[in-house]
Amino acid sequence: MEKKTVLRKPKGFIDVYKHKPGAEKDRTHYCPGCGHGILHKLIAEALEDFDLVEKTIIISPVGCSVFAYYYFHTGNLQVAHGRAPAVATAVSRANPDSVVISYQGDGDLAAIGGNNIHQAANRGENMAVFFVNNAIYGMTGGQMAPTTLEGQKTTTTPYGRNVKTDGYPIQVCELINTFTAPVYVTRTSLQDMANIRKTRTAVRKAIMNAKNKKGFSFVEVLSMCPSGWKKDSLQSQQWIKESMVPRFPLGVLRDISEEAETIERPVPVMGHEEVKKIFGYSEFKASTIQKNTEANLEKISLRVSGFGGQGIMSTGIVLANVGMEYGYNVSWLPSYGPEMRGGTANCSVKIQEDTIGASEVTEPNMIIAMNQPSLEKFENIMVPGGALMYNSTLIDIEPTRNDVDIYKVPITGIADELGDTRVQSMVSVGAFAAITGLFDPEEIVSLIPSLFTGKPDKVLKMNEEAVLRGYNYVTENFSV
Ligand SMILES: Cc1ncc(C[n+]2csc(CCOP(=O)(O)OP(=O)(O)O)c2C)c(N)n1
Incomplete structure (x- = not known):
């Protein structure tokens, strides 16, 4: 041969x-x-x-x-x-x-x-x-x-x-x-x-x-x-x-490789009790919130992206926290690159039943684009069939992808109507809940006091309102 x-x-x-x-x-x-x-x-x-x-x-x-x-x-x-x-x-x-x-x-x-x-x-x-x-x-x-x-x-x-x-x-x-x-x-x-x-x-x-x-x-x-x-x-x-x-x-x-003895060292094991002592947890408690078994989008691999200051990181943190309260495995990974100075800041969020390996989202099935550079940067890396939400208040162009579901939502505009641009991150959270079907908006609202501990009632109220407005905008304008 x-x-x-x-x-x-x-x-x-x-x-x-x-x-x-x-x-x-x-x-x-x-x-x-x-x-x-x-x-x-x-x-x-x-x-x-x-x-x-x-x-x-x-x-x-x-x-x-x-x-x-x-x-x-x-x-x-x-x-x-x-x-x-x-x-x-x-x-x-x-x-x-x-x-x-x-x-x-x-x-x-x-x-x-x-x-x-x-x-x-x-x-x-x-x-x-x-x-x-x-x-x-x-x-x-x-x-x-x-x-x-x-x-x-x-x-x-x-x-x-x-x-x-x-x-x-x-x-x-x-x-x-x-x-x-x-x-x-x-x-x-x-x-x-x-x-x-x-x-x-x-x-x-x-x-x-x-x-x-x-x-x-x-x-x-x-x-x-x-x-x-x-x-x-x-x-x-x-x-x-x-x-x-x-x-x-x-x-x-x-x-001396040949004659050297094999190294055996005790493996450091940290049990529940030690973890509790270090992190001060009271108890690990199972979630009591009912998961939606018929969500539109599962196994969330999300990129949230926009200008620094648009609440990008908060959106990701809130979603990860709510996911955790529902009993999902979650991860949140911020990206503080040179992007912070002018271009796009972004974070990766995963919410899923399975154990999470890498926390960086390289192939998102969902993106939330808060400004134009973010839309241009991230729409191309989405997997087909995903959900693309973009902030139509600040983005004049249309997405080019036709193999994903597009949600054109005036995120900043809704927040401005409520009287504070800063609540735009919670508008995104509400819209996310509607698009994915993963979270009930009322559950999110009930979690807000624990997510924003120490904030005055007025701020809590406005954030609750923002979640509901974001949620309703999606359910009223799209068939989800
Ligand atoms: C804390 C910190 N100090 C300095 C730097 C800048 N820095 C980046 S790479 C590098 C030296 C790399 O040289 P070497 O280890 O010889 O690797 P080579 O690039 O030659 O393969 C330095 C000083 C840094 N990134 N972080």
Whole structure:
């Protein structure tokens, strides 16, 4: 039989990378010649080969690899700058049977996160750390990192790193090797095929150590950054060989993986009593509110969106709270992006019977668009058959989707009629109840005092009125 070569992505990768709602890509965001992509591939291949994709949780850092979670078909967490080893510790301790990977750059791991990595190494946490040393802060435009070489020009050392003022490059592997607990400490490079193969071996060893609960494995990988170094790909590989390797010698500094004992730590378990003590709950009580078994729209994945100040977050919080009172599983995830300064602010809300996995809503079955940019941004990512409600007081254009139910509601106008634009969020809540059939407006009204504790009666009254007006507008103008 003729041998056939099939070229495909390893199963450790997601097939289509959904960077932004609506933007699907088959390639990563890394610059041409960057080493991150190569290391990602070695990890993804190993996870497939060892059948560990399902068991692995990758902690991605702040840095160029901040988006690793778009690529790996594993569990993913993206964490604050330098804190990956601390989060990886928690994940590893709470899920001892998982394979935990802390993936970090040199700014992340050796500068802002310097202490974090030392403490995790010293405790011998069960994790594989992949440390990408490209001698620079790549993501932010090429500033000096702790690993920047003597004399190396960066944007913050334009005359070259001066050891008299900037200190010496930190040899992180050697530092990690001073701790007693780590089982595997090695430095490899991506400068050519032979070294990529050695990196592959190191990646596999570290991952297997994590799987076999051997403890802390540390793989430093010298990696190209053509954009930050202002070199082309070949020059970058050459530069690793000629300049980095003499300062950061390659090879295994420690390998006691074979003889190391398997780590067994007690899994921290928090029972009902402890949770009660910490959060001050009186009792978990089952909902007494009757659910509507014939709702129009269920398993709500909602995006509420508009200008900052339009009560976007409140709408989401109120809906999530009402959902909780009905006994649904709920989540609310605000998005405070650069959008806050002028464009759109938005939040994701899920209300459903099933357990909620991810709280970000990437494929909404409902949107509430309070301004035009929101309508334009979010209508395209809706699933067919969903419900699109938009604020016709402020939006002059028509939605373009014809495979979803459209609800044109003068949300701001109704609130203004009631005498206070701020109650527009509760108009949306009432309209939501009518469109989905999920909540009874009278139930929402009865919950208002507990949702707005401490507010004067007049405010409560106006919010109650707003819910009913929003509800009635929908039932009177649409067949729901
Ligand atoms: C608390 C905090 N401080 C600073 C920054 C800015 N910042 C973003 S990435 C980065 C450095 C990343 O460099 P490195 O870890 O070497 O990763 P690379 O981008 O080179 O892969 C910095 C300083 C930030 N995002 N958060």
